[in-house]
Amino acid sequence: MQSDGHRRGRRPGPSDSRADILRASRQLFATFGYERTTIRGIAREAAVDPALVHHFFGTKDRLFEVSLQLPVNLAEAIPALVGPGLDGLGERLTRFYLSLWESESAAAMLTVLRTAVSQDRAAALLRRFVGREVIGKLATELNQPNPQLRAALVGSQLVGVAMVRYVVQVEPLASMSREQVVAAVSPTVQRYLAGDLGQL
Amino acid sequence: MQSDGHRRGRRPGPSDSRADILRASRQLFATFGYERTTIRGIAREAAVDPALVHHFFGTKDRLFEVSLQLPVNLAEAIPALVGPGLDGLGERLTRFYLSLWESESAAAMLTVLRTAVSQDRAAALLRRFVGREVIGKLATELNQPNPQLRAALVGSQLVGVAMVRYVVQVEPLASMSREQVVAAVSPTVQRYLAGDLGQL
Numbered sequence: 067m068q069s070d071g072h073r074r075g076r077r078p079g080p081s082d083s084r085a086d087i088l089r090a091s092r093q094l095f096a097t098f099g100y101e102r103t104t105i106r107g108i109a110r111e112a113a114v115d116p117a118l119v120h121h122f123f124g125t126k127d128r129l130f131e132v133s134l135q136l137p138v139n140l141a142e143a144i145p146a147l148v149g150p151g152l153d154g155l156g157e158r159l160t161r162f163y164l165s166l167w168e169s170e171s172a173a174a175m176l177t178v179l180r181t182a183v184s185q186d187r188a189a190a191l192l193r194r195f196v197g198r199e200v201i202g203k204l205a206t207e208l209n210q211p212n213p214q215l216r217a218a219l220v221g222s223q224l225v226g227v228a229m230v231r232y233v234v235q236v237e238p239l240a241s242m243s244r245e246q247v248v249a250a251v252s253p254t255v256q257r258y259l260a261g262d263l264g265q266l
Numbered sequence: 267m268q269s270d271g272h273r274r275g276r277r278p279g280p281s282d283s284r285a286d287i288l289r290a291s292r293q294l295f296a297t298f299g300y301e302r303t304t305i306r307g308i309a310r311e312a313a314v315d316p317a318l319v320h321h322f323f324g325t326k327d328r329l330f331e332v333s334l335q336l337p338v339n340l341a342e343a344i345p346a347l348v349g350p351g352l353d354g355l356g357e358r359l360t361r362f363y364l365s366l367w368e369s370e371s372a373a374a375m376l377t378v379l380r381t382a383v384s385q386d387r388a389a390a391l392l393r394r395f396v397g398r399e400v401i402g403k404l405a406t407e408l409n410q411p412n413p414q415l416r417a418a419l420v421g422s423q424l425v426g427v428a429m430v431r432y433v434v435q436v437e438p439l440a441s442m443s444r445e446q447v448v449a450a451v452s453p454t455v456q457r458y459l460a461g462d463l464g465q466l
Binding site: 176179180182183184193196197201212214215218219221222223224225226227229230231233234235236237238239242246248249250251253254257258263264265266 | 376379380382383384393396397401412414415418419421422423424425426427429430431433434435436437438439442446448449450451453454457458463464465466
């Protein structure tokens, strides 16, 4: 497959196109932010057809997740977790989140955490993304009053457990089995999802 | 006040002695860690009498806290919070912790958080300190079964709220009043302090 003239630069093959798209998307997301970056703009920058971007990465969300090296497709994972209903949702969310930290995705999770608290250029972007695309997505799926607050509180408990168990590694939380942590923490997550949140 | 010969270096006055002690303590804590650093060693490095270190900073704990720029004397604050008893302790701890983040100490709190997740040399030291001197101190004060786990779980919720409210600034948690956050979060903290933690 050679450059066909109206595309810029060398185009040695599809695997390079994928890398070119990722490089272009990281550059545009970092420069213009999530909102102002478009699939068309990324395609232009990578000198490929927009259809190829969709082919490799699906949506803009997913492309951003991949460019952040998030280990999971949240647009699929969150609805799948919420789907079976509010009963036991706290437990399912907690178990799912801990399993990400106990898989080969742990390094990526730590990078996301480090980036979020850093002063890097990517930090503000990541914070906006986490706020809207992670917590916002959970809120959208919740059929409850104050869904955004509930989702934010769930996020607070889950990110805090990660800090204490995996980053600071405080005992006995660091060494307990995943299911013991699920048992201790998921009633909190369940209350945030479905319980009383005090005077709002 | 001049150098008296068996002390090393210039000693222009007491305010410089305090700065010399802090500089020496930061260097020794970073190099040798918390355990292997002594008040005597710091005094030797700063070319002052050990009594002067005690005069300025009290205990080694406190000196370490000051060298970390922690905004509060935890050795006094935690017992004072626990003192009135288990009733309402979740609320008192949550309110106290949020007030630190909403005072002129906010920058210091953020630095501690950033350091804890960083790959800096200070990170391991800080993690050990947080584990033992913050969470450990709360555990020591708790007259409950599984005090160390309870304190670690309290820490997980509080650090997570700070991440979501102050660092990532997810709405509506970021803009709610402190008392609204206390109302939503402190039942969690209270359960970790005094409630059922599942099968351990």
